Amino acid sequence: MEQSKTTRMGDKLSVKKKELQALVREPFLLILIILIFLSLLLFSAYPVWQVLKATMVGEDGLDLTIISEQLTSSVFLHTLWNSLKLGMVAALFATIMGFIFAFAVTRTTMKGKKFFHLIALLPIISPPFVIALSVILLFGRNGIISNGLLGLENTNVYGFTSLVLIQILAFFPLAYLNLRGVLESIDPSVEDAALNLGASRWSVFKSITFPLAVPGVLSSLLLVFIKSIEDFGNPMVIAGDYKTLAVEAYLQITGMYDLRSGAFIAIALLLPALTAYFIQKYWVSKKSYVTVTGKPSQGNIKINEKYIVYPLFAFCLLITGIVLLFYGSVVWGAFVKLWGVDNSLTLDHFKYIFTVGFDSIKDTLILALASTPVIGILGMVIAYLLIRKQFIGKKLMEFFTIIPFAVPGTVVGIGYILAFNEKPLLLTGTAIILILAFVSRNVTVGIEAGTNSLRQVDRSIEEASTILGADSFKTFWKISLPLMKPALFSGLVYGFVKSMTSISAIIFLVSVSWNLITVSILSQVESSRMGAAAAYCIILILIILFVISIMEFFVNGGFKKRRES
Amino acid sequence: MKGKKLILLSFVFLVGMLLTACGSEKLTSSEGESSKSNKLSIYTAFPEQEAVTYIQEFEKETGIDVQFVRLSAGETLARLQAEKSNPQASVWYGGPSDTFVAAVNEGLIEAYQPEGIDQLPEQFLDKEEHWTPIYVGALGFATNQDWLKKEGLEAPKSWSDLLKPEFAGEVTMAHPSSSGTAYSIYATLVQLIGEDEAIDYLKKLDKNIRQYTKSGSAPAQQTGLGETGVGISFAHDILAPKHEGYPIELTFPEDGTGYEVGAVALIKNAPADQLENAKKFIDWSITKAAQDIYSESESFRLPINPEAITPEGATKLTELEIIDYDAVWAGENRDRLLEKFNKEVRGQDAAE
Numbered sequence: 028m029e030q031s032k033t034t035r036m037g038d039k040l041s042v043k044k045k046e047l048q049a050l051v052r053e054p055f056l057l058i059l060i061i062l063i064f065l066s067l068l069l070f071s072a073y074p075v076w077q078v079l080k081a082t083m084v085g086e087d088g089l090d091l092t093i094i095s096e097q098l099t100s101s102v103f104l105h106t107l108w109n110s111l112k113l114g115m116v117a118a119l120f121a122t123i124m125g126f127i128f129a130f131a132v133t134r135t136t137m138k139g140k141k142f143f144h145l146i147a148l149l150p151i152i153s154p155p156f157v158i159a160l161s162v163i164l165l166f167g168r169n170g171i172i173s174n175g176l177l178g179l180e181n182t183n184v185y186g187f188t189s190l191v192l193i194q195i196l197a198f199f200p201l202a203y204l205n206l207r208g209v210l211e212s213i214d215p216s217v218e219d220a221a222l223n224l225g226a227s228r229w230s231v232f233k234s235i236t237f238p239l240a241v242p243g244v245l246s247s248l249l250l251v252f253i254k255s256i257e258d259f260g261n262p263m264v265i266a267g268d269y270k271t272l273a274v275e276a277y278l279q280i281t282g283m284y285d286l287r288s289g290a291f292i293a294i295a296l297l298l299p300a301l302t303a304y305f306i307q308k309y310w311v312s313k314k315s316y317v318t319v320t321g322k323p324s325q326g327n328i329k330i331n332e333k334y335i336v337y338p339l340f341a342f343c344l345l346i347t348g349i350v351l352l353f354y355g356s357v358v359w360g361a362f363v364k365l366w367g368v369d370n371s372l373t374l375d376h377f378k379y380i381f382t383v384g385f386d387s388i389k390d391t392l393i394l395a396l397a398s399t400p401v402i403g404i405l406g407m408v409i410a411y412l413l414i415r416k417q418f419i420g421k422k423l424m425e426f427f428t429i430i431p432f433a434v435p436g437t438v439v440g441i442g443y444i445l446a447f448n449e450k451p452l453l454l455t456g457t458a459i460i461l462i463l464a465f466v467s468r469n470v471t472v473g474i475e476a477g478t479n480s481l482r483q484v485d486r487s488i489e490e491a492s493t494i495l496g497a498d499s500f501k502t503f504w505k506i507s508l509p510l511m512k513p514a515l516f517s518g519l520v521y522g523f524v525k526s527m528t529s530i531s532a533i534i535f536l537v538s539v540s541w542n543l544i545t546v547s548i549l550s551q552v553e554s555s556r557m558g559a560a561a562a563y564c565i566i567l568i569l570i571i572l573f574v575i576s577i578m579e580f581f582v583n584g585g586f587k588k589r590r591e592s
Numbered sequence: 593m594k595g596k597k598l599i600l601l602s603f604v605f606l607v608g609m610l611l612t613a614c615g616s617e618k619l620t621s622s623e624g625e626s627s628k629s630n631k632l633s634i635y636t637a638f639p640e641q642e643a644v645t646y647i648q649e650f651e652k653e654t655g656i657d658v659q660f661v662r663l664s665a666g667e668t669l670a671r672l673q674a675e676k677s678n679p680q681a682s683v684w685y686g687g688p689s690d691t692f693v694a695a696v697n698e699g700l701i702e703a704y705q706p707e708g709i710d711q712l713p714e715q716f717l718d719k720e721e722h723w724t725p726i727y728v729g730a731l732g733f734a735t736n737q738d739w740l741k742k743e744g745l746e747a748p749k750s751w752s753d754l755l756k757p758e759f760a761g762e763v764t765m766a767h768p769s770s771s772g773t774a775y776s777i778y779a780t781l782v783q784l785i786g787e788d789e790a791i792d793y794l795k796k797l798d799k800n801i802r803q804y805t806k807s808g809s810a811p812a813q814q815t816g817l818g819e820t821g822v823g824i825s826f827a828h829d830i831l832a833p834k835h836e837g838y839p840i841e842l843t844f845p846e847d848g849t850g851y852e853v854g855a856v857a858l859i860k861n862a863p864a865d866q867l868e869n870a871k872k873f874i875d876w877s878i879t880k881a882a883q884d885i886y887s888e889s890e891s892f893r894l895p896i897n898p899e900a901i902t903p904e905g906a907t908k909l910t911e912l913e914i915i916d917y918d919a920v921w922a923g924e925n926r927d928r929l930l931e932k933f934n935k936e937v938r939g940q941d942a943a944e
Contacts, residue, residue, distance in 0.1 A: 169818035185803060267803055278770040278806060281666025284694040286673050365837040367817055383641065437670075444674035456680050535671050538680060539633045539659030547640060550662055554639035555813055555833035 056499045060418055063409060067427040071467045074442030075294070075430050081445065082291040093287050102270075103292065110256045110272040111299055113187070117194040118252035124195065124346065125202025125247055126240075131339040133210040134236070136331040138340070145572070146347045149354060151200045151524045152571050154545060154564045156552050159264035161356040162193060164367045171356075185267030193261050196349065198254050201472065202247035204520065208476045208513035209243030210236070212483045214318040219328055228330060239318060242311045242482055246475045249307045253300045253433050259531050272296055273435040277531070280437060293438040300433035301426075308425075311482070319484045319510065354568070360561035367557075376562035388566060391544040394458060395526035396574075398465035402522030405466065406473020407515055411507055413474070414481040415489065416499075431464075432471035436531025439468055444535055456538040464536055465526040473518020480514040481507065516582045520575055527571055632869040633680060634660040635668045635859075637687035638891070639832075645889045646685075650876055656869050665691040665772070672700045672859065682862035682870035685726075685877070688772050689853040692723040693923050702858040706875040712896050715916070716853050723857035726877050727828075727886065727893035730844060730851045730912050731777060734815040734823040734830040737839040747843045748822060751781065755796050762821030763800045764811040769930045773808025773852070777824055778933060779922035780850025784915050787929075794937045816840050826852055827907075831892035844907065848915045854893065 051057070082093055097103045128147045132140045150158075166173045166184050173182040213236065221231045237244075259273045266274065272292055279289030330336060360366035364373050380388075412418075413425055431439050443464055447454035454460040484507070492502040508515065530545040537543055544567060551560035636643045640662050647658045663671060665687030672679060672695060684692070684701075695701050703722045716725040733754075735747040739762075748754050754763055766774035781790040802820045805811055811823030812830040816838030823830070827842060834840040856877050858870055876882050883900035886893045894902060894909045902908045 163817060163819065167817065167819050263806060274806065280670045281664060282770040282772065282806075284666065284669055284691065286670055289670075368839065369837055383644070441670060441674045444671065448675045448678045453678070455675060455678070534663060534667055535674065537661055539661055542661070546662060550640040553664075553809065554642070555816060555836050555838065557836075 053499055056416075059408075060412060060416070063405075063412070064420060064424055064427075067424060067467075070463050071427045071431045074446040075297075075434055075438060076442075077445035078290045078438050078442040079294050082287045082294065085287075093291055097288060097291055097295070103295075106270045106272050106275050106292075107295065107299075109270055110296070113191060113194070113262075113269075113271060114252040114256040114299070116191050117198060117255040118248045120191075120195045121199040121251045121255075122202045122206075122244060122247040124199040125204075126206050126244065127339065127342055128199070128203045128346070129206035129210050130236075131343055133207060134330055135336050135339060136329045137336050137343070143343045143347065146343075146350050147200050147203045148520065148575060149200075149350055149568075150197050151204075151521065152528060152568050153197050153260075154528050154548050154560075154567055156260055156264050157357055157548065157560060157564050158197065158353055159193060159261050160552070160557065160560075161353050161360070162189060162265060164360070165352065165356055169367065183267075185265060187266070187269045190262055190266045190269060193265060194255050194258060196353070197258075197261065198251045199346075201250050201254065201521070204517040205247045205250065205472070205476050205479065206240065206243045208517050209240050209479045209483070211513045212319065212480045212510065213239050214483075215328075217318050222328060228332060228335060239316055239483070241314075242316055243479045245307045245311060246479055249303050250472060250475060252303055253429075256296055256299060257433060257435050259435055259437070273437075276435055277437050280441075286441070290438055290441065293435045296435060297430065297433055301429065304429055304433075316482045317485045319488070357561050357564050360557060361565045363558065365558065366561060373558075376558040377566075379559055380562055380566065387542045387544045387547045388570070390541050391527055392570065394461050394465065394541065394543070395523055397458075398462045398469075398526050399519055399523040401462070401466050402470050402526075403473060403515055403519040406470045406518040406522075407477045407508060407511055408503070409470070410474045410477025410481060410511070410514070411503055414478050415486060415507070428471055428474055431467045432469070436468070436529060436533070437535070439464060440532035440535030443532070455536070456540070458541055461533065461536050461541060461543075464532050465522070465529070468529070468532060469522045469525045470518070472521040473514065476514035476517040477511050480511045484510050512582060516578065519578050519582065523574055523578070524571055527567060629863075629865040629869070630655070630657055632656050632658045632682060632866050632873060633863070634658060634683045634685050634873070635663055635671070635681045636660050636685040637663065637665045637668060638685070642889045642891050643686070646877075646882065646885055649882065649885055650873060653876065653881070654869075654872060656872065658873070660685075669695055669698075669700075673698060676700060677861070679859045679862050682859055682866040683856065683873050684859055685856050685873075686854055688776075689718070689723065689725065689855045689919055690772055690775075690923055692718075692855045692857055693919065695857070696720065696722045700860055702860040702862070704858040704871060704874060706871070706878055708875070708878060711898065712878065713898065716896060718855075719920070723855040724874055724878060725853045725896045726856050726883075727854040727896055728851050728909055729826040729828045729854065729893055730907075730909070730914060731773075731780060731824065731849045732827045732830055732842050732844045734812045734825060734834075735841045735843065736815050736818050736821055737841050738818060739821045740841065743821075747841045748845075749843055750845050750847045751784075751793065752847070753845075754800060754822065754824075755793075759800050759822060761800065761802050763797065763824070764802045764805060764814055764820040764822070765824040766808045766811060767804035767806065768933055770806050771808040773826055773829070774804075774824075775922070775926065775930070776826075776850050776852055776917075778929060779925075780848075780915060780917060782929065783850070783917060783921075784848050791932060791936050794933065798937050812840070828892045835892075844912055846913060848913045850917045851909075851914055853896075853919065 083089060083091060128143065131137050132144055163170070163184055165171055166182060168174065168182055170182065173179045218231050218235050221235055256271070257273055259277060262269070262271045262274045272295065276289045276293035279285045279292060361376055362372055362374070363370045364375070409424070409428060413421060443460060444455060446452065447460055454463070489502050489506050492506050493499070497505065528545055530549060533543055534546065537546055544563060548560050548563045551557070551563065634647070638646070643660055643662060647660060650656070651658055661681065668684055668687060669691050672684070692701065701722045704724070705721050706724055709717070709724060712725060716728060718724070733748050740747060743758065745758055748759065765777060768774040768778045778790070778794070781793060784790070785793065805814065809825055809829040811820065812825040813833055814820045815823035816833035830840060830842050834842060856874050858874065862870065878897055880897050880899045883895035883897040886895050887901045887903040892903050
């Protein structure tokens with residue numbers, strides 16, 4: 028591992044040159060890169076640029092008053108700090124939780140791994156407002172647990188603590204997916220060798236497993252941090268007086284009718300997000316994490332020591348309990364007359380949906396199914412290009428992919444209207460604009476997972492393939508993609524779920540011909556029809572779990588298994 | 593090569609998108625662009641099932657095919673601002689008049705006054721004749737009945753009732769700088785008792801406030817869920833959860849209350865082929881037939897048409913003690929009043 032690193036450092040320049048030459052030899056690859064670059068420029072960067080421009084240009088030319096006003100406002104700075112604090116705490120704990128889950132599922136002989144895997148995926152499916160609502164109904168003043176079970180009076184669920192807890196629960200699956208991919212890709216023979224040489228489980232973990240997983244840990248921290256500061260639904264319902272930037276941006280736009288200040292506040296979120304992003308990239312790029320070298324390796328010796336497995340099992344069980352508690356109360360809400368008040372069982376809410384609201388379910392499913400494969404494949408291809416190919420504008424491409432992911436959906440939505448509402452780029456009102464928004468907003472998770480996986484693969488495997496005559500496409504499809512299997516799965520799952528459940532960007536892009544299920548849910552919540560909202564969520568969750576299991580089948584069955592895990 | 597094909601295919605798809613983005617008309621235009629269409633596209637702030645009730649009736653009467661997108665009023669405004677050059681809908685149906693006033697100021701509304709507008713009470717009309725009022729909602733107090741019973745209290749019946757010590761930490765309203773509803777409360781008080789007195793009142797009320805919520809309907813919902821004793825909201829926002837079955841009692845302040853006027857308007861630069869249908873829709877929206885449906889839709893909005901039926905369970909506008917609320921004044925003084933609120937009522941908390 029060390030040696031390959033030093034030789035590579037020395038040859039870095041000549042390798043770069045060689046690769047640039049190789050690029051010219053492969054015109055298709057070149058065209059592909061240009062195409063992706065242009066798409067990202069047009070569909071990721073340009074819309075956000077449009078919004079930024081709108082904040083800077085007043086009625087008579089350049090006008091920076093809004094920016095200077097905000098930057099010197101103590102409310103803005105305080106809110107910024109609130110967001111950062113929230114993001115850091117949520118990122119830290121969600122990543123720890125995700126790591127423990129991923130480690131338990133990939134490295135031990137723990138029982139019920141399939142079940143825990145499913146549980147860890149469940150919280151990504153968080154339809155707007157509904158989980159926050161179930162927190163209120165469980166732990167609020169009249170909450171089933173706080174008041175009914177524990178007899179507490181006057182509990183207050185609104186504020187920072189509740190918000191952070193909800194976010195940790197909502198975003199730990201992101202860390203889990205990412206880290207599971209990384210841990211699965213680490214060649215187990217390295218760990219096994221250490222064990223055979225007499226190292227303890229702890230020192231194997233401390234000096235091999237964890238250091239190799241560092242890129243995954245850092246990128247999980249990053250993804251959760253970004254999603255936490257960008258989150259709108261949870262703080263809107265549960266934050267109480269705790270202000271965050273994403274919510275303030277939305278309220279400026281829709282409550283104060285001040286599009287320009289609101290848009291600026293939202294775009295300001297890019298700053299911490301990008302800073303975190305580049306810190307992470309810089310850190311990771313300094314080291315090599317290659318373990319998959321193509322030499323034959325055997326399945327690793329799973330941890331079966333009771334003193335390790337039992338605590339892990341207990342932890343997973345505890346989290347499972349919490350997840351099931353929240354989602355279980357949504358199920359409960361869907362089947363009772365009036366969630367929280369009248370507990371007699373009924374099927375009315377489902378009857379209502381099947382008579383009124385089935386179109387939105389169908390539309391949502393069509394759009395999500397159309398965007399998911401694009402999100403998955405595009406994510407892997409971009410990851411491959413970023414890690415393996417040298418080309419001009421690579422950094423810029425990387426930068427473009429993070430933008431729509433890091434700004435609040437409101438800005439993406441408004442930016443898409445500003446950018447694509449006039450000829451020749453007239454897309455508003457079509458399904459294409461929704462699909463494009465889904466893809467550009469959700470591809471980042473796949474890219475992150477993909478790059479983390481590829482970092483562990485020695486490029487000599489791919490070089491061998493090229494030397495044997497395969498072009499980049501064939502190499503990607505036959506060699507790299509199978510090695511990125513878990514990453515592809517993460518990208519697909521995240522892409523699909525978020526396409527099915529996102530709201531903030533979509534609210535500006537839904538049109539008369541395409542109505543989406545989350546918009547219906549929101550409308551139900553707003554008119555206090557919590558039962559119908561809960562019933563929508565149940566249907567949504569069932570559809571998503573069904574599709575995820577199909578994806579699992581295809582991704583894991585479609586490729587030949589490289590090794591038994 | 594199966595793999596290669598698949599990758600190529602997905603990029604053909606990408607190229608396709610790029611190309612369509614570059615202007616092929618057929619794929620990109622939204623439905624219904626023939627020169628004279630039987631279609632009408634609407635943005636509505638009414639909740640989905642309520643909007644359906646009204647629109648189906650219109651379709652039955654006229655045979656026009658109406659399609660709608662549901663957005664909150666603030667979102668509609670933002671969306672109209674963004675798609676100014678090429679709006680995707682012709683009519684904006686429902687939402688408080690202050691968002692319409694803001695839209696007029698941004699040049700997003702095409703002035704249109706429907707047939708029969710002279711029948712409507714003058715105090716609710718738009719003096720500049722841009723938008724048309726369609727319903728009125730009064731501010732009221734929602735009180736949780738279970739909580740009242742437990743504490744042995746009576747629901748508040750006046751603004752000063754809210755200051756009583758037994759309501760300490762039990763009153764919830766939205767924050768005036770994030771919600772139009774809460775700003776209406778504030779402006780009502782200023783017009784009712786004077787500016788300094790209103791600030792003084794809100795300072796005292798602040799001690800009884802449990803939470804300033806972000807959205808205007810949240811206080812009513814939280815009252816229903818028992819999260820707070822009393823919530824201040826518009827009557828239609830209070831009656832919605834009450835109607836669903838939440839234990840809420842609705843009262844109106846006897847010393848006078850403010851109201852919101854819901855409106856409908858024509859969107860500027862809207863698809864030309866829909867113009868006639870759009871006007872027909874606005875004409876229809878203030879007829880007795882259209883306004884009678886409020887009583888069936890269970891929304892408890894008060895019809896603006898004096899001949900229309902008042903929904904059962906709602907108080908007639910004429911029987912309510914409403915003040916002569918000046919929406920234009922309220923709009924013009926908004927920034928100043930909000931700054932004063934943040935500084936004097938919320939004090940150092942304002943930065944949090």
